[in-house]
Amino acid sequence: MVCALGIEGSANKIGIGIINDGKVLANVRRTYITPPGEGFLPKETAKHHREAILALVQASLKEAELQPSDLDVICYTKGPGMAPPLLVGAIVARTLSLLWQKPLLGVNHCIGHIEMGRLITGAQNPIVLYVSGGNTQVIAYSNKRYRIFGETIDIAVGNCLDRFARIIKLSNDPSPGYNIEQLAKQGKQYIKLPYVVKGMDVSFSGLLSHIEELAEPNKRRNKRKKPTDEAEKEPEYSKEDLCYSLQETIFAMLVEITERAMAHCESNEVLIVGGVGCNERLQEMMRIMCEERDGKLFATDERYCIDNGLMIAHAGAEMFKAGTKMPFEDAFVTQRYRTDEVLVNWRDD
């Protein structure tokens, strides 16, 4: 039996979770929400996390009805992510580890998502599509590593969605992606957008520039270009149609590379994790592909898809059970931390 407390703060969510032997005891979270048209910046996000984190630790202990002495290990997100918000979680984790005299473990954020998805859905050895604001990867397990089969070569899929939401001034509450999903339901006309799959990899930045041009035809992007005398052009397409077309195009790209990974690994399970993974249209498209191949789709809801402390606690507990130890001096944070750097010593298959 391992009881673990996990602290996650790699992006604009700060979350604390407590798990005891695979049983969820607490999962609390706060999100830093910026005004429409604005993204979250590292410094301001860190400030938000500093102001929220201690109350969340208290709330999680209360929800779990535990004393600090009941815990076996403290876990925190070591990376990848933005350094200033990551550091907030790390400082509190280190301090609690020394105060309560509990071992400390740094967890890879991507591994946290994968292990949480496997725990909640019961998927055994799935192809993992990890899609969020900062990451886009197709992952398969082989020989003690989660190996990256394909990924984005520029921006993450969630970043593409977030930035498009900023262009058309959608609210960031509860999340930009959710609001795009709602608008897309009213879209009627499909607008052809660049579809960029390169082997197992995908690219979204060209697509984003293209759709930006469609959404704001009058914005002067090139400063050297002389303003034309033409009358102001009205945007040709509605926001609903743009959202709908954007989702259909980028999700089709993701389904394509996931299907190729399934064929390559001869796997018939797909697990979607990460913040974009709670998009129901993506789940629907992936489900159709899986059914055509006699496969099965596993997905979770926003409690476990979107960044949370619980996934860090769970992945940390798995590492702890397998005997992983981390010297205190190594409790730093790192903005770059690849999924395949972690030795998966808790899986024997």
Next chain:
Amino acid sequence: MPEQAVNESTLRLPFDTPQHAEIAYRVLSVDQEPRRNFVRKTLSLEENVLVVQFSADQVKNLRTAISSFFECLLLCQDTIRLFGDAGTQPSANSA
């Protein structure tokens, strides 16, 4: 060009107990200064006082290093204040 003098600053931060000072010392010693910051930071302990020395060629680098150090220090102090007694004396002093 004449050799530039080094800008220095020393912080002396007292804690309630030497134990708490040691915790802060260990927590705050982990992070290295960013390489491009050109600031040297050394932490040491004198009983219940945490001593932090900064030195840099440029004053502006010194300022950023100290202010980001303070952000971490304040968070660490708040954590100690809030959870410091909870581990050893269950239910006592918890908010």
